[in-house]
Amino acid sequence: MKQKIVIIAILAVLLTLLYAFKAGVFNEGEDAYANLKVPDVIDYNFHIKPILSDNCYTCHGPDANKRKAGLRLDLEETAFLELKENPGNYALVSGKPGESLLYGHIMTDDPNLMMPPPDSKLALNSYEKKLIRKWIQQGAKFEKHWAFIPPTKKEVPTLEVLDGVQNEIDGFIFKKLEEHNVLPSERASLETLIRRVSLDLTGLPPQREQVQKLLADTSEATMAKIIDKFLASPAYGERMTQSWLDLARYADSHGYQDDSYRTMWPWRDWVIHAFNENMPYDDFLTLQLAGDLLPNATKEQILATGFNRNHPITQEGGVIQEEYRTNYVLDRTNTLGKGILGITLECARCHDHKYDAISQKDYFELFAFFNQVNEKGLQMDAVQAANQKFFADPPYIEISAKETEDVLSFINMKKTPKIKVMVMNDSAAKTTYILNRGEYDQPTDSVKPNTPKTIFPFSEEFPENRLGLAKWVTDKNNPLTARVFVNRIWGMLFGRGLVETSEDFGVQGSLPTHPELLDWLAADFMEHDWDVKYLLKKIMLSATYQQKSELRPDLKKVDSENRLLARAPRFRMSGEMIRDYILASSGLLNTEVGGPSVKPYQPPGLWEETNAGGNRGILTKYIPGEGDDLYRRSLYTFWKRTLPPPSMTIFDAPTRDFCEVRRQKTNTPLQALALQNDVQILEAARVLAQRTLVEKEDSNAIVENIFQSLLVRSPKKEELLTLNNYYHDALETYLNNVEDAKKLVAVGEYEQLDVDPAKTAALMLTAQVIYNLDETITKE
Template sequence: MCRQHSQCIQLVFLLLLAGMGFPAAAAEIDFVRDVRPIFQKHCYTCHGEEKQKSGLRLDIKSEAFKGGDGWGPSVVAGEPDESPLIELVSSDDDVLRMPPEGDPLTADEIATLTRWIEAGAVWPDGVDLAELEDRLDHWAFKPTSRPDIPQVTQQEWPRNAIDRFVLSRLEQEALTPAPEAEPTAWLRRVTLDLIGLPPTPVEVTEFLAAVEQGDDAYAAIVDRLLSSPRYGERWGQHWLDVVRYADTHGFEVNTERPNAWPYRDYVISAMNADTPYDEFIKEQLVGDALGKDAATGFLVTASVLLPGQIGKDEPSKRLARQDSLDEIVNNIGQTFLGLSVGCARCHDHKFDPITAKDYYSMQSFVAGVEYADRAIALPEAEEQARQQRTKLLRQQMKHIEEQLSHVAALAKPRRGHAGKNANTNAEKNVEEFDPVEARFVEFTIHDANLHPKLGLIEPCLDEFEIFTDEALPRNVALAAGGTRVSASGSRSSGKHKLEHINDGQYGNERSWMSDMKGAGRVTFELPQPVRISRIVWSRDRKGEFQDRLPTAYTLKAGLTKESLTTLVDQPPLRAAVSPQRNTDRFSPVRAKRLRFTVLETNNLEPCLDELEIYNAAGENVALAEQGAELTTSGDILVAGRHDPSFVNDGKYGNSSSWMSNETGQGWVQLEFPEEQEIVRVVWGRDRNGKFQDRLPISYRVETAIDDSWRVVADSSDRRPGIADAESSSETTAAGLRFDDMQAVRRLLEEQKALEAEIKRASSRPQVFAGKFRKPDDIHLLRRGDPEQPVEPVKPAVLSAIGDLEFSKDTAEQQRRRELADWIASSENPMTARVMVNRIWQWHFGIGLVETANDFGRNGVKPTHPELLDWLAEEFIRQGWSIKQMHRLITLSATYRQATTYNEAAATKDADVRLLWRYPSRRIEAEAIRDSMLAISGQLNLKMGGRGFNLFNKRGGLSGFTPVESFSGDGLRRMVYAHKVRRERDAVFGAFDCPDAGQSTSRRIESTTPIQALNLFNSLFTIEQAQAFAERVQANNGDDVTTQIRQVYWIGLNREPTADEVADAKPVVRAHGLATLCRALFNSNEFLFFP
């Protein structure tokens, strides 16, 4: 075959292959020609310039190769099988396959993408269809600078630098400032603004007189208001809005957070003290190291699920933990930095240069923070003094307990009669005995039944009858027959008197009451000796009352007081077992071993804290260090707690206790190096009094010298139930006879007083705040899912505005300190800007940056960027003083403008963003309520402490019925109200009062019919209007005109016009002055900043 013919055959073969659709093996994939058209056709709708679903963008090389949220790189060059892009476009799963709508990729298109990746996924530079903007090129991320103060045309108007910046902007827009506000209007404005209350008529009069003397009067007012404790209450509320402070945990259960208020009080105190803002930041992040422990309540202001609300499975616990950390990071980011850092939890931030790695690196700073109630850490000197005092008091208590131990009731085991007294009857008890000659009869009460709520209280006796031994027995106890009665002590009242005990009348209202809890004695002296054989007594012969019934007593009779014979003796029971401390005293017994056996508990396996065994010399011979050897029936060890050696190690508390391995039973045995004469055993379940479960309620104590065991004490002679651990003095007294109690009464009183003192001295105030532990290991999480950890991260600041990174081994507190120092640094471009913007907003209703919590790219740009930077620099220069910022702003000509409307200016700037007048607005809900109370004369200025109730309960699922009528603490400022999440106050909640579910950087201002209805018809308004009217009438007599003038002066700080007086007179005469007061509460002049 010739060469030419061969070539023709080859050409035909190649053409046939091409016609069959097989690509040429040597053909190269061109991105622009082959790949990009596929992306344009199928992908750019969701992953292009307009949208980037799941964080994936395919029109820019760097973004496409970076991949989307949770997938990592979407294209792995040379590895199509490892590239999520191929997996998604070729999936058989209708849910996973891309694109989700429209035609799927053809086999040829998938093959093209596969070959492109196999060939190295070449994407030439310069062919992207869009340009990625530089997210770092944003005004807020650039360092602050102190701009030059601008020159202005109206040189006479500015009062300080603020005015020059504002006026410069106005002149650019051909606008002019409004006239200056009247002095009274400015005074009312600045007073409401700085302390949230209106000025008094006296303050108005004094200010107007001072203005006549010069302009310094304005500065003097500002200084007076800033030094008022009312200032911190007003401006503390602003801060609490931002950090979403509340007194409940939120979510559906919404349980009470009873110890949150110390953080609220800290904020108010810090505001009043003008704590420098950089220190204010540090105290809230690491106050436990700065002597401001309550300030760390900031870290845990968010809603949180309690352990019982979290699933018991580990994934649920990890998710809840991740959610709680997210709240902390989000709070720090938006509060101090004005950035929505939390948006990077599941993916890189969509707008700001905050990566998911940045987010988890920030989380690492607080990875050791937990939400918890705990004791407030006191300053070192204060804590040492507290501990020293507690130690001294405990030594005094130990001395008293040692004295009392020698007179404690002896244990007297009663076989088969555990915890039972004689069956005394409240209605009638008959005591019969062999006849005896008697002139004196003595009834001694050793014990009484327990009141269901009050415990052991003073016993009562109704009629006491003494019958003769005759065919027709006579009651010789009657006072009418000449019998006299005396008592150890009486608690007299209208119902309970000693003379009632033998007056022949029945019932509680004709009874005697002892003055001693559970004890007392009455003695009857008959006119002459008589032979007796029966006595009848009761607590209430009518059977209406069952409490205060004597259950242990002794009845004696005889011819003289000194020679009484015991007729009936019912000994007292010892105290019920106490979780904290129990003493079993017995007659001296020689022993080499002692065994404590638990027969029953209140629940679960028994726990025994310290078991102390005392010899006759008062030495604890049970201690391991004294050579006592321990054996047990079996043990359970939990996380290093409940080791058997803890039984006799001399340490107290649950973590130093022994736990049996048997439910409801078990025993411990101690053997001494040598024989001892044992007199008492002291034991408890938790000597610190925290735990009450696992308590032995039935037990026995045995001793032995050889193999023969002897029961020396058990629970059979104790009261049933569990003793109140709060009062060991009553526990000590239980089981003693009346005469023994009298002998130790002084010691018991001292013991009770000491108990109260020790409780006060040893217990530190509680706070709901950050609780700190070893930090968790933090990982970058795919899609924010705790079950999909990726790489571990270290503590590091946001890479867009800092480059600090710390070791994974950095201690917990040091992590927070480093974070606080970075945020509070003058070099941080966000911190000062964000705070001065908040201050500006709280003065004018809106900040220079409208989005106070978002200074990022999705926020609104500042209206006056140079002024914002100048204020930030000035803030730092003035030592981060918030009060100095107030002085600058409130004394500026900008702030002193009237609210006068200008139609031409409003056409250009309807929202008054350029500040051509003072932007009037309604005062906040709290200021409305507080002002009503102030002018009615009802305001309670008590500061601090637990909040007053706005609802009938302080937390729970639902059913928050509002309190309608307030008194006492309920008339305090509203910042001190117990704030329930998700429940707004019934009256003032309508005025846009936030519910603390989210951060409120700026309160909205709505206008609704319910506001007018609440403010006119609520019981609160009616009561305050009435109180206001009575206040005016009390000071101004019956003249209606004078009353009307005073209502205006007190409520609005001005004289009424002649027309206003004329209109008000017939209303007041017909409906009363309170009606005018209600109308004033509803006026715009009262409700708005002037």
């Protein structure tokens, strides 16, 4: 019987497939491409280069070692040369597709001549072939890669209808909507906007008192006042620092197998302070790359260079020192590329980049800037690591508690009279070599510090050290630095950058959805002295940012992924923001700014299972903090590389072994289970329930009060009815099972208030339901 069912099922699938083939379902892609209209004017960067990059550069691109037939197609000066293996013929002949062998090879059916070759599993569709033909007809004009052209302010588009436009950003966004016959969404309610701005600028929900006060302000400048209010909060610096830590690969342990402690939190405090003081972004980068090389550098400027000491460091015996020293320099070089320049430099470590015009020589010339660093003092034995004692060699700066307070304007230093922090310090000049296949023990030709000319030439006026590199990075003619940062800020606010691949602005990266807007913002940012708060306020004051986020049926076909931004985005908050949101809304959050990392709740046993370093006392056992330390912002959670905080890892936090600028976004059952069962969440629900019962005697208002505390809005009639019914059902259950109620409310270390346990348990579960709502953990 079972065999018959299986056979019938297989036959059904085969019949379905046969029908699909006859109906042309599997040809739909090619048919759809065939019907696409080719643009009147072909743009090399946006129409042609992606085709060549995806299909041709592997064999005919920047990597000389893999190049075939002597043909290089990524540069204009080589693409039009006579073919060495086919004299008298050319891959490209301007204006003449029929005489251009490139076009002939992509159109032929002969498998021996076809390009890309059949065994490559690559192929151009009919639309791409038409684009190539028209491009050649129009002269086969090349352009410098769009991201390597310095950004300029193009004229803001003129719109047929000006309703709703609030600043230049809307001009660019609404013009594209106009071209697609799509209208923008209405403005979101002020309640929604207050919550949105608060989450974006502080990473925390607004307090109810704040919301009421801001709603009462009816002046025309209300939105600007709301933004200024949150920009001025100390929590703003914490919010901005949180995103910078992934890029800077910050951790409280060294990594590798032993993974013992390190003290780098004073550098983290410097970053918080820099953002709160609104340090210009060019200064912010300069100090982190080369603060120690500034004339008469202060301890604060030297401390900033801890940025380049955040990489993993081995403390194991028996390792080859030069191998690991080389890895540290490689890490700094790659972080500069991915985090600051938005370029995948690491691809050129072993060979010329296959897609971007960056050679292996270019890579090691950049590597040379970081190759002068004194790496002494990075090895620590077990006793020193366990006691958090470090060598006083040059790579460390010693900061007293008083100096930390003076430099960073922080008080309440809780812990040690002196703190030793790893910083940068160049040694005597060291010769740098290109490493064959990137191997530390295979040096070839020597190179000196330099930068890729394809991006922006290194000025003779710049010193050949990290300070010169910082000047090159922050030069207003550098086409990448401002673009990459503006794009990352846009991604922070909208969930996706104007360039989706915020880590890769190269030819294999995503094209910008609104290139003129990206350039306008980058140029405007530099014109306003790299002012980060100005940039944020500019974007937030746009009608684009202030739209409703509700899904619209008319956008499903035209713009299902919301790339045109006809509505505000709606996406889940990060693991850190979810935890902080829950702590803040329950009243548990400890708002102290700065200081050492702390250890909140963590499932027992995990720490010990991942520790391979043997018996090291404090290193082998996880001891949660006490008192207010349990409720500090997630920014301050102790970050062990071999075991990042589990509650954040579940919500896609990286390990911080290397630079990350864009977190993946997943949706898994573990996330739902964590929101239902995590001790921190249950405790927050219990504390909120007890406090509400103490403050509110009217039983009819307690559920509504909880709802408003968590979602910053009043519940709808149906929502309130459902939640009240749930509360009363739970209350009836626990009135009959008081011992179960007492067990439930015993969760967490925070003090118990003298409140009826049955009511507490019922209201606690009601709060937990609201915590688990999609709306609670979503920024919309």
